[in-house]
Amino acid sequence: MPHQSSTHGDTNIAAAATERTWWKDLLIYFVFFLSGAAALVYEISWTRQIGLLFGHTVHASTIVLASYFVGMSIGYLLGAKWSGRISPLKGYAIAEVVVAAWAFVVPLILQWSESSTIAPWFSNSSFALQTATRAVFSFLLLLPATIALGVTLPMIADYFTEDGRSQMSNARNSSRVTLAYALNTAGALIGVLSATFFMLVVVGVCTSSYVAAGLSVLCALAALFLEPKVTTPEEREASSESPVQDCRSTVGTGLFSLAFLSGFGILALQVLYTRMFSLVFHNSTYTFGIVVAVFLASLAIGAAITSRLQRRFAANRLIGVTTGLGALATAGSVVVFVLLTDLKYFSSGDSFVQYMAGAILLVSIVVAPAITCLGMMLPQVWVLAAQSGTAAKVVGNLTAMNTVAAALGALVASFVMLVWIGLWQSIVLIASLFLISSLVLLYRNKQTKFATAIAALTVAISVVSWQYQTESEFNRREYNERLIKRWNSAYGWIDVVQNEKSGSFKIRQNLHYRFGKTGGNVREYRQAHIPILLHDSPDDVLFLGLGTGLTAGGAIPHSNVENIVAVELIPEVVDAVRMLSDFNYNVADDSKVDIQIDDARHYLLANERAFDIIISDLFVPWESETGYLYTVEHYEIASQRLKQDGLFCQWLPLYQLGEREFESIANSFASVFPHTTIWWGQLETTSPVVALIGSRSSIEVDPIELAQRLDSLNTNATAPDQSIATPERFWDHYIGDWQLQANAQFNTDEHPRVEFLTPMSNRDGKMIKGKVLKQYFTDVLFNLPMTSATLQGDKLQDSLRRRSAQKLILFGR
Known part of the structure; x- marks a missing residue:
């Protein structure tokens, strides 16, 4: 039978x-x-x-x-x-x-x-x-x-x-x-x-x-x-028979270990390489997508090569060689990366397309050799386990182990390796795990000469990579920055640096993203002063983003502000802010300040507390997923967290936005707040900063009361702001009212246009600064109505005078 x-x-x-x-x-x-x-x-x-x-x-x-x-x-x-x-x-x-x-x-x-x-x-x-x-x-x-x-x-x-x-x-x-x-x-x-x-x-x-x-x-x-059609019941029954052993009980521990190492190591490397390229890229969704795309392309190429080699070479000899080459390429990737970039901010090409092409080439050179070799491991493990069952059972069970390990690798790399070991050292550690596995496989198959050579090369390169430079010579030359303290965080390197010439301090993330500097105290304090002074009685103020702590600290000298909440995404930033306590009113430890570690959008969603004023700090618009802080839905949630007479203030770096992105944000903002006014935070052509301030009703300010509050502020503040020393000077920052445009394109959760369009404008040189700002001011900003904010006793000709004065300050005659 x-x-x-x-x-x-x-x-x-x-x-x-x-x-x-x-x-x-x-x-x-x-x-x-x-x-x-x-x-x-x-x-x-x-x-x-x-x-x-x-x-x-x-x-x-x-x-x-x-x-x-x-x-x-x-x-x-x-x-x-x-x-x-x-x-x-x-x-x-x-x-x-x-x-x-x-x-x-x-x-x-x-x-x-x-x-x-x-x-x-x-x-x-x-x-x-x-x-x-x-x-x-x-x-x-x-x-x-x-x-x-x-x-x-x-x-x-x-x-x-x-x-x-x-x-x-x-x-x-x-x-x-x-x-x-x-x-x-x-x-x-x-x-x-x-x-x-x-x-x-x-x-x-x-x-x-x-x-x-x-x-x-x-x-x-x-x-x-x-x-395929099975034509008879007998054939269907026969084809369903599968006299095969259970793969889980017959596959050796060694093969499961190899499948585990493959998944763990490759996903850990994806996390680590993504963090490595964030040191030099503009960190948009596009650049993160490029890293993932090169990983997938390399894995696909590795599998395709394996498909060809499996017909010519025994898997037990091939797997040791490819894993060893992968270990060598992984250790060497740190050296290649630093040599090619010198840790400078990557700025290849004169357009977005050229930038993307350069970024793809850079990532491919650094990442592809290692991941292509390591991507050959899993298919070879399948072949080594071939006698343990059908292809479906072998592939299914071993890939399950590989995938669970991948999840663990991503977690360990994000929250253990990057924080406790360091970036370069974590990459070297992963290379070492693959090297050990390779040596076991090679010596088992008597490939001793290759094993000795690959071990010597990998160890030598690992020693170099382990202690490679972590500072950009460009930053030292261009910005005269001296590193004071560094935190290895899940979000990358968080640094406190000092300018050796001016003595000012900065907090930066991943070498090139700076949250502000102590030399710019007055302007950053002003980002708190303007919205607070526009509100009659601001008891409770919420800041979305902490940065250097200067903006949130600017609320402390306001005697009528009783409670301040600051929401910060990165825990290590709070420690950095404490180091600047002499400049930010010791905001991290002030008795009326409550610092929450959370995503700003999530904090608003999960808490129903109402505020008099919500101030959203400057965020780099092209950074991946930052665009969700500029959407209609975000503004709707913020509106729900305001008291009846509350104000929402959104600070915008015009020099990091194109015209279409600024108008998309302004229209999205105005679709939620019936009264939307625009105010200057920084009148400069190279780095202009404005605020959108939204309210349910028009803003009316008593000049006498405003003068008293300004006097009190200047008395309490450590750095008085002469540009808002009087009601008239304060009101000179008023640009006008933004009115919702017909056929406006909104920035929404479903269509996050700002996040995806701003990187293009950035690389194509279309930011609102210099000549672009001059034209936009003349064509749009100069002609805005001025009815949603009123300084009692103000006259129309004074408004026109202010516009002319703003233009003169920006562009001269």
């Missing part, structure tokens, strides 16, 4: 192979390519949607990523378990339909979760409890979709090994499965690029996931159409 059953099964294999044609396989390869593209669009869209609930913090994004990966690992395990019980393409199609359907459920659950009764659940004074709550919610929210996404790979592996009972030990089968994996990863690359450079801003964040759902449905229909 066993012999007869085996003969019958062989007949079915032959029949299935006969029915399959090359063009069907080609189409399945293409379908799986599209499936990879859809999967990354889902991930990017859902991460942004959940970020609006949790806040766009490193902790929140890493929790979402880990939840995504853990769910997929469960899907890999289930796909391996179900592989012998259902037709591979039918199982794949069902999985694609499930993830497509869930794409329409996710926004509904998130919308419900953003209610004022649910959102506070995700904030807690206990960081551990808050993290656990968010992790559980993210995991459960994404679970149906991530399981379905994970199921697809074992099913495709099942399809490409004849009828599902052939093993990866067959070179042709292993090559086909690895090629499918490579194409799926290449599809993920296309998903990242299309989402980053087109879909998120043009199609919309949430709508992008719907488009991906449509793509998943098409993939499902194509798979069902291409499914």
